[in-house]
Amino acid sequence: MCLAIPARVVEIHADDTATVSLGGVRKQVSMALIEDPAVGEYVIVHVGYALSKLDPAEAERTLALLASLDPTEAAA
């Protein structure tokens, strides 16, 4: 039950909910825990609620860091 997964906000509804999309699957979730959600942003979704926004720059930074690890050095 501790599952949480990033999804993109595709539509914001009046009742503090939003439709999010994950790999083509759309689901309506609560935005009650999020300040100012916006279409196009990614949020972490857990048991039908968005928990936090996802920061694309930080996501890139993490991946870049991983990619920068030097396998040749490692293989040594």
Added chain:
Amino acid sequence: MCLAIPARVVEIHADDTATVSLGGVRKQVSMALIEDPAVGEYVIVHVGYALSKLDPAEAERTLALLASLDPTEAAA
């Protein structure tokens, strides 16, 4: 639903009901409409209630009357 059928009282219970028997089938029915039912007596049963006692002498009399009709006279 207007079905009513004679059955023999085989057991009287405390709650103004009795078990009656018809051709080997036993059923518990209300005796609320009957004065002083007794085991061995026949009653007319309708929707789970005994409606009246059946008078064996009268029953015989009716059959005797029918049997007394003279078929030879009738055939004439």
Added chain:
Amino acid sequence: MKYVDEYRDGALAERVAAAIAAEVDPGRIYSIMEFCGGHTHAICRHGIEDMLPATVRLVHGPGCPVCVLPIGRLDMAIELARRPEVTLCTYGDMMRVPGRDRGSLMKAKAEGADIRMVYGSGDALRVARENPGREVVFFAIGFETTTPTTAVALVQAKALGLRNFSVFANHVLTPSAIQAILDSPEVTTTGSVRVDGFIGPGHVSTIIGSAPYDRFARDYRRPIVVSGFEPLDIMQSVLMLVRQLNEGRHGVENQFSRAVSHGGNAKAQALVDQVFELRDSFEWRGLGTIPDSALQIREGFADWDAERRWQLRYVPVADNKACSCAEILRGVKKPADCTIFGTVCTPENPMGSCMVSPEGSCAAYHLYGRWRDMEKRA
């Protein structure tokens, strides 16, 4: 089965048939109405008509409580059953009777209404006790035979303080119906219905006795024989009527003496009187609105009266135009006279109430007797 089988004896039947055949006046028609649907059913089931001379004609009367209940009253029951809090307990016979817009209790049940078929009022009481969270309503119908059994249930419910039980009462009175027949224009004026005498409903008379018929015999000069329901009972009653008619008499005779007295069941009458009172007027299918022809629940039992509890209101609804039940219930038509008998109207898809209960004339004919009409037509 003692007191059953003896009265179905084929050998005795031949004797009675022979006696009737011997005693009828060949130049005379004997038109006899059996008031009660139970008699109609027995006549068809045992094939009694085959054993009577052609000049003895049986006319089927209005004595079927399922048949005479008008659509408007049935609709009240359907409306009740549809209430989410209500469990409606009904005799199975009522399930298929067509109401307004081709509705029925059967359809309401299929659509989700909580409707239970019960064997009698006692079962409805049991359902109420076992389901304290439900409003259990007993859909009570019937002539005087059945009324006391409803009265018992109401007295018991009151004694138990059983507040989730109530009765939707539709009990009607036999003498009112007989009077309506005898006063109908078809009998009094046009002569399209001929009733020379009556086979009286023996089960009704176990309760009310034979006394209530005395005035009809006297005032309308028609012989009446209160009859049992086995085929020999009916045959004998026919013979007794033939004899009265042959002799120009018009008395009340009691063929069902093994179960019926002149005064009836006093205990049952007292119970009915305790619980019920006359209703100002009641609409009957076929017979129209008749004053003082039905019963309603007394003030003292108001808390168990479903009509009061839900403030039910009767809205008259016209019968299906194609249906001849009204005429059949008055004896004006026979089932086969209805243009849709056996084609559009069948027991599976009844268009009128007479096609539902096995005691309805159309149902009894369809189930047991329709070959007869086919033969006649052919």
Added chain:
Amino acid sequence: MKYVDEYRDGALAERVAAAIAAEVDPGRIYSIMEFCGGHTHAICRHGIEDMLPATVRLVHGPGCPVCVLPIGRLDMAIELARRPEVTLCTYGDMMRVPGRDRGSLMKAKAEGADIRMVYGSGDALRVARENPGREVVFFAIGFETTTPTTAVALVQAKALGLRNFSVFANHVLTPSAIQAILDSPEVTTTGSVRVDGFIGPGHVSTIIGSAPYDRFARDYRRPIVVSGFEPLDIMQSVLMLVRQLNEGRHGVENQFSRAVSHGGNAKAQALVDQVFELRDSFEWRGLGTIPDSALQIREGFADWDAERRWQLRYVPVADNKACSCAEILRGVKKPADCTIFGTVCTPENPMGSCMVSPEGSCAAYHLYGRWRDMEKRA
């Protein structure tokens, strides 16, 4: 799936694995506890252990809310569910957890209790609105990740005046559990559990931030890396821990920076604070009774508190003697160390809570990893 697939990339995984392999000190054991069952699950599902040097040992922690709930609290839920007026809404994971006398919510449901599996508290609210005649109770469990979602439902229920909804609250606190581990005799005294550093639960930290861990890192001198849940996140967190350990550092680092900040989600924290307050003490399976380690519903929401509404009382129940869940939750044992793992205790017939939720160590090992133990034994 953006932000998912990238973090499962096999080629990048090889790089990280190579880096870890290159950077570990061959003469040293790195014993790292992943606190969270979500991490345990991901480790087993993706086969991460296969990609780590033998000297990097992952110790599974107590961070599975299904696993740590003691039998007595589950029994309270079963008792609630058995009440005829109650509809209990629960996360599916709880259904098979064994309670007293081998009972479970699944068995209670099979015996007739009205129990619905829901996706979250929002669905439970919907059930309550759609069934005004039922008492709908939401069986709320979870760490800080889940607590705010329960808080939202309670605030909404109060705003709507929804009186047939209530919450049976069992929310527990991550820092309390970490502290219990660090203070346990196995860690402090006997040394039977070695925890060199922690992989911190990233989803918890989306709400509470990374700040609450600062004091552990400082006071207990253990590095902590708050980690995401994709396999590359975990691998990277391992690498970050290895580096801290190699360098003798013990700070809190944030691998999951794309979703976690130092302060966490202020809006969520405010909501939790509005609805919940600290519970004086709470019994955890495996960790014992810990003061201030769980939350209870505040007075202002008392009308929506199932514990108050039904005056539920907690009765402690001893764990099954054969079951080693307590030791597994403290990191003292691994699933294969339990004598009944995979024989008497299986996901179909779990004997302990750790065999139920996919985040429980025993379940994760049984589903994904038991060949590994078989190989070792063979």
Added chain:
Amino acid sequence: MGPTDRSAFPRKLDLRHGRVDLSHGGGGKAMAQLVEEMFGAAFDNPLLAQRNDQAVFDAPVGRLAVTTDSYVISPLFFPGGDIGSLAVHGTVNDLAMAGAVPLYLTAGFIIEEGFPLGDLGRIVASMAAAAREAGVSIITGDTKVVERGKGDGVFINTTGIGVTRPGVAPSGDRARPGDAVLVSGFVGDHGVAIMSTRENLSFETAIASDSAALHGLVAAMVEAVPDIHTLRDPTRGGVATTLNEIARQSGVGMVLDERAIPIREEVAAACELLGLDPLHVANEGKLIAICAAGDAVRLLDAMRGHPLGADAAVIGEVIDDDHRFVQLRTAFGGKRIVDWLAGEQLPRIC
């Protein structure tokens, strides 16, 4: 891989306290265990032991008869049997009514969540015993579990496969004017036994269901009279409905003699009480046979020589009638129609 393969299923099914839950229909290990330990053990035979999603076997030579029925009877256990034995008898009988030798059955279970495993075990054991006694194998099956409130304990579908005998081809459309109509014994026992258990009708009677497999009786019959025109078991709707079906299929009428129809006094009495016609009441161990008038005595003798036909009787004859009416000469001396059952009689007698 036998029923005691404890490596796959470490804990035995708990027949004393266990109940069916949704996992038993989920397709996973719990279902595999139920199938293996309960169904596999009780129905054990080489074809079932193939443990595939189908059974494969050499086709018998000749003509095959195939029939299917779902059993939804309430109550599941009743005087004279239970849904398990009924599910075997009913389907075996539909094969026997084609004059076929029953060979194989399939079994599909739809079980309601919460159903006691012990009761399921009793039903399965009874089904296995009935199949063994009838000489048929249950060769493949299926298990589904539905949520509580979406079923009624257990429903069972059985499909039967048999092989017909050369020269024996009874069919509902082969009744001809002049043919004799026979019944194999007392009618209405099954329906009355079931109705006696229903709470709102409650009456007591010694009547038990007649549920039985009739292929042995049929074997004796076709040996005596291979050219039986029609065979049918009068189940739901009773003798009346079955005869009407045949009349309609064959385009004929019938005339029955009420005095000749074997009806037990208790059955007649129960029908009087309930306002039912015994000819509309269900049977599960009786058959209707129609044959040329000249074969009737021989057929009747063969029937009476078999325990399940001891009370057999000729009850009427087939006539020419464009209306396809089934008529009855009443014991009283009149005549009436015997009609199809109209509406439902009482729910779920099979």
Added chain:
Amino acid sequence: MGPTDRSAFPRKLDLRHGRVDLSHGGGGKAMAQLVEEMFGAAFDNPLLAQRNDQAVFDAPVGRLAVTTDSYVISPLFFPGGDIGSLAVHGTVNDLAMAGAVPLYLTAGFIIEEGFPLGDLGRIVASMAAAAREAGVSIITGDTKVVERGKGDGVFINTTGIGVTRPGVAPSGDRARPGDAVLVSGFVGDHGVAIMSTRENLSFETAIASDSAALHGLVAAMVEAVPDIHTLRDPTRGGVATTLNEIARQSGVGMVLDERAIPIREEVAAACELLGLDPLHVANEGKLIAICAAGDAVRLLDAMRGHPLGADAAVIGEVIDDDHRFVQLRTAFGGKRIVDWLAGEQLPRIC
């Protein structure tokens, strides 16, 4: 006696407003009419037209395959099909998995009181269309009606009969170490399509059920490789459970390659959302095939040449393993077990 025999059934079934009531299962005239006007008309074929309680036909020469399944899916209508088409496809597929040519189906309906006749008509029409398309005849059937609250709309049992091809004998116990494991296309579509309709999970996706009859695909496959060792359709419990069943039956292990398993992105995403393994999700138009390694390429080509196998793939190999584990090399680079489905996934996907 045709479907328009108005003398027996004067009023047509009311498909617009009518509902099934108890009389439709009572064995009387209402049932006869439902059977004739709805089932008889839709499924029309000479064997069904025998209108007996069984169908009789010449036995095919060879080996017969027989299978049975009850369908209790909820909802009854779903993206990509309905219970009617599913009841044909599922049973045809179990015949196809024996390498058999499907010939005949039986159909047993258990209908809940109150079910709209119009919906029943749609289901029956869909079933008839699926049967027609698959080239099988529905030759006999049965109808039961249960009281409201004792069923769930409609349950359908179909039993299938087919005839196997000489030299073709796939079976679950024939997987051998070294064999290749193939799947015919994207996995998990059916289960995800069904789950997307469930109120408490509600999500939207373009995924439709893959429900389809696979015997055409199998025909192409056995033509290319007659000696396919094992064929099975991974329905309830998904690919994972099916492979475990086979591993257990054959006494072998398997190793799968996660990267090779065809899974649509939407299916993967829905599984992430719900915490499910796509390998545990049901399929209704996919098959698992196991063959000798040397036959794998030929078999794969044959599969890809058929529209229902266009996305077929070799996903793993059979190994020697006393533990009978099915293992997976993860895309990430590790290894894990692929276990049986434990417990129920989500109720009633077939």
